[in-house]
Amino acid sequence: METARYIASRFAQSLFALLCIITITFFLARLAPGGPFLDEKAVPEHLIEQMNKNYGFDKPLPVQYFLYLGRLVQGDLGPSLGNKGFTVNEVISEGFPVSFLLGISGLVIALLIGVPVGVFAAAKRNTGVDYGLMTLAMLGICLPTFVIAPLLGEFLGLRLGWFDVAMWENSSAWFLGALTLGLYYSAYIARLTRGSMLDVLSQDFIRTARSKGVAPLTILFKHAFRGGITPVVAYLGPALAGLIGGSFVVETVFGLPGLGQHFIKAATNRDYWLINGTVTVFAILILVMNFLVDVIQAWLDPRTQSKD
Amino acid sequence: MTPPAPHETHQGSPLHPTLFGRLLSGFLAGALLLGLTSCERESRVDKATKEKILLLGNGAEPKALDPHIVSSVGDSNILRSLFEGLVAYHPKNDMLHEPGVAERWESNEDFSEWRFFLRNDARWSNGDPVTAHDFVYSYNRILHPEMAAPYASMLYFLKNGEAFNRGEIDDFSQVGVKAVNDFELVCTLERPAPYFPDVVKHTTWLPIHGPTIEKFGKMTDTYTEWQKPGNHVSNGAFRLTDWRINAYVKVRKNPHYWDVKNVKPNGINFYPIDNTFTEEKAFRNGLLHYTYVLPNNLISAYEKSGDPRLRKETYNGSYFFRCNVNEAPTNNVDFRRALAYAINQETIVNFVTRGGQQPAYGFTPPSEAGYHPPDMIRHDPDVAREFLTKAGYESGADVPEFTIMINTSESHKDIAVAIQDMWKKTLGIEKVKIENQEWKVFQQTVQDIEYQVSRAGWIGDYVDPNTFLSMWLSGDSNNQTGWSNPDYDRLMKESASISDPAERYAKLVAAETILLSEVPVLPVYWYTRVYLLHPDVKNWHPLLLDNHPYKHIDLVRDESEETPE
C-alpha cells in the first residue's frame, strides 16, 4: 500500500514536471530571435507572413500553446519545419533508436571500465597503481569528446581499419561513438566509485569486519561494494540522460542520425515543433531514469527509505 | 577484419531485432578486435564503382525535395538529379545550354518573349507524359501567394509574376506564361532578358507533377507526404527511392526518362555530412566518391603531397563585408573607403583561406559571360590613411568602437581576425570588436540592419552579372545595408532593356563603379570550390556554377593511380 502510494505520487509529480518542461520549452523556443523561415537570401516580408499563416504562427501565442497541448495529448507532435514532408513523430522515431543505442552501449562500456577501476584503485589506495589509474581517468575527463572522437576515428578507424569513421547504414561508426561516450563517462564513474568506496572502507563496520579477520576481498565485495556503489547509481540517471541527450558531438563527428543531431539542428533551424518534440522525449527519459534511480537507490541502501 | 555484420536498411524495420543485433554484433566486434589485426577488405567506394552508384557528400540535410520550397546549394544538387527543366546544364561549360525537356527555344527581337518547344517523349517517373501544362501548373504553384515559396522572386522575370505573388492580381492567366499546346510553352517577360535560358536552368523553374501534389493535399500545401520515397514523382534522370533524415537520400535511374540509355550512373547516394572534418575522413575511409567541401586547414596537407584528388575550381561567388550606411562610424563614405583600401585581399587569399581564391578588386566575379568588373579596390595603405583623415579622424585611435558581426564558423572567424588586425596595423584603429552570432540570430541581425560591419557571401544563381548587381537596388530585400543610389537604380533599369551584350555590360560596369566608389560593401575575395574527388569518377568537369548534370558522370575503376595514403 505504502509503496503503491509512493509510486502514484511520484508519477503525478513527474507528470507535473513534464508539463512545466513542455511549457517552458514552448515559450523559450518562441522567444529566440530569428524565425524558421529566415534564409540566407532574404525572403520577402509578404511571403514570411503567408508562411506564418500556413503554419498557424499568426495566432496569439497562448492560443498556439493550447492548440499544441491539445495535439500533444493525442500524441501528435506536429509537422517538422526544417524537414518538410516529415512529422516530428517520424523524425523522432527514426532518431531515437540511434541515440538509445549509443547511450546504452556507452553506459555499459562506462560501467564495465569505470566500476572495476574505481574499486581496484580504492583497494590499492595511495599506491602507484592508484595514482596511475586515477591519472588515466583524469586524462579521460580532461580531453573533451570533440578531441577524443576524432582521435578514435583517426586511429581505430583509418589507421587500423577496424571501424568505419562515419555514417549509419551498414556502418560500424556508431561503435566508435559509443566508445567515445563510454570512455568519457567511465573516467567519471571510476573517480566516483573510488571516492565512495574509500568512504565506506573507513567506516566502523568495515573496521570491525577487518578486526574479525574477514578476508580483504570479501570485505571489498561483500561488505563495502553495496554502500560504495550508491553515489554511482545516483549518478547513472543524469549520466544516461546526458549520454543520450549530450551525444550530439559524437553524432556529428561520426555522422550518426540520432536525436542529439536532430535537436541541435532543430534549435539552429528554429524548427519549433521539433524542438518541443525532442525536449519532451528527453524530459520523459530523464524523469523515468530519475524515478528508477530513486527506486534502485532505496533498494541498495535501506537507509535512504526515510520514513516521512 | 570486417565490420559488424551488415544489416538491412533500417527504414521501417522493427526496432528491437535490429537494435539487439547491433548491440550484439558491436560487442562481438569489440571483443574480437582485441585479438585480431586488420586485413584488407573491399571499400564501399570500390563496390559502388562496380555497381555504378555515385556516393556524394552533400553538406547539410535537405530541407525538402520539392523544387518550390528549397533554396540551398545542397538541396538543389539532389533536385537536379531528380528533375529536368526546360533547359539543362551543360556538363563542361556553364555558358552553353543543353536541351532539357525543351528540344529548342527561340525569342523575339528584344528578348522579352521566349518560346520553348518541348520534346514529346519526355515522361514522369510514373509514365505520364511531361507537357507544357505541367510547367504552367508549376509556375502557378511557386508564384501562388498561399504557397509562400521562399524563392518565388526568381520567377519575377515573368510578366505580372511579382504582382501575382504579392496578391495584387488574382488571375494567373495574366501572368506571362502560356501553354500554346501540349508541347509549346510561351514565356512573356516583364523586361527583356537575353540570358533567360540561363535563368530557367535554376531549381525554381523545374516542373512538378500536379496530380501527385494533389493526391496528398492542395496545390499550395508545403508539407504533405508527396515528397516521401514511394510517393515522389519526378521527370529527371533519377527517381527517389530512399530518404532517411540526417543519414542519406538515395536516387536510382528513372526507367521512364526519355534519355535513359545515355544515363551513365545507376544511382546516386547523397550523404548529408555537415561536419567537414568527418566528411574528409569518410572520404579517406573509402565511404565517399566526392566531398562537398574540404576544410581550409587541410588544404595545405593535400597540396604538399600533390594529391590529384584535391580540386580547386573557380566558383561563381563573392565574399565581402557589408557596411551599415545609416550608423556611425560606417555612415561616413570616406571612412568606408579607408576600411576597404586597408584590407589586404592578397594576404587573406594566400595565407588565410588558401583555397586558390581570387582577391576581389570589385564586387561581381569576372568572366561572367565576358563581364569584367571595374578594378577599383586595390589594397593601398597610403590611400586608406588619406581617406581616414578625410573622414575627419586624426588617427585611428579616434575612431569610435564598432563591431564586425560574423556567424559562428572557424573560417569566418579567421578572416575577421585577420582584417581586424589589418585595420589596426594600417589605420591604427584600436577599438574593433568581433562578435559571433548563431546562424539564425545573425540572419535576423543582418536583415534588420542592426550591425556596423557584417560578413557576407553571395553565390550567383545563373551566369550573368545581373544576379550580383540587382541586389544593390534601393529597397531590394538582399541589399541589407541601407544603401541606395538613384543613379545606380537608373543605370540598372536602363541596362535591362538593352539587348546588345557589350552595350549592356557597359551600363552594368558604370553601375558597379558607383557601387564601388560608395563602398557599402568591402570586397574580400571571389570564391573557389575546394573539394576531393575520387579518381574513379569520370566526366566531372570544373563548372563555374558547380551544377553538374549527373547523368553524364561515369564511374570506372581507375587503375592508373592507386590512391596515395
Add this chain to the structure above:
Amino acid sequence: MDLAPPRDGKTIEKGTSLGRDAWYRLQKNHLAMASLWFFIFIVVVCFLLPLFPFVPNPNITHPDLQSMPALSSATSMEGAEVFYLLGSDHLGRDIFARILYGGRVSLAVGFLATAVSLSIGVIYGALSGYVGGRLDAAMMRVVDILYALPFMIIVIILTTYFGNQLWLLFVCIGAVEWLTMSRIVRGQVISLKNQEFVEAARSLGLGQSRIIFRHLIPNTVGPVIVYTTLTVPAVMRLEAILSFLGLGVQPPDASWGSLIKEGADRMASDPGLLIYPAIVFGLTLFSLNFLGDGLRDALDPKSSKD
C-alpha cells in the same frame, strides 16, 4: 555499526582546530603539496607574466608566419622581428602568449562557475535531503525540470538579450553544473541523517541549520570534493563548447577550451596547436585533482584513525 563511538561530541570540541588540523595533515601529503605549489605557479604565471613586455600581444597576426615551430624567430613581411617560444598558429599569432591569456579566462571561469555551482548545489541538496518529505520531492522535481530544459536554446536567448558577456558564462555554467552536485549531496545527507551522531546532535537540542551546516555538510565533504575536482574540468569543457556555439570568449581572445578546440581541428597539420594548450590544461587539472584528493583526506576526520 552499533559499535560507533560517540564521536559527535568530539567533533564539537574540535570545531575550531579542524582547519589547522587539516592543514597539518595536508602538509604531510607530498603529492598534494606539490600540486598546490604547481597550481599557485600556474595562476601566478597566467596573471602576472603577461604584464612584462617580453610577452607579445596574443592577438597580433602575422599571416605570412603561420605554423612556425617552437623556439623560432623570423621577420614578417611587414618587417617585424618576431620570436616564437612555442611556435605560431595558423594566423601567425604567438601560441605561448595565447596560452597565458587564455589561462586567465579559463581559470576565472573555472573557479567562479564552480564556486557558484558548489554553493547552490550543496545547500540545495543538503536542505532537500535533510528536510525530506514534500519539500524534498518538490525540490527534486525542480532539479528534474532544469535537467531537461534545452540548454542551447537558453544560451541563444540569453546571448541575444544580454549580448556576449563573460559574466553570462558564469551564470550559464553555474546554473547547469549545480544540479548533479545537489543530487549527490542529497543522497549523502539522506544516508547520514539517521545516523547516531545526528540523532545525538538533535537530542542535544541543536538548531536545524546548525545540524545541517556543522554536522551534515562537513560529513559530505568527501564526495563533494571529489565531485568538485570533476566540476572544474567539466566547467572548462563546457566553456569550450559554449565558445564553439559563439557564446563567451569572443575572437580574437581565447580560452584554453577554445584553443584546444581550434587545435583539435588542426591536429593533423599542426599538432603543436593542440598539444601545448592541452599539456598546460591537463597539468592544471591534474594538480587540482591531487590537491582535491589530498584535501579530502585531510578534511575527513575519520581518515586520521587509519
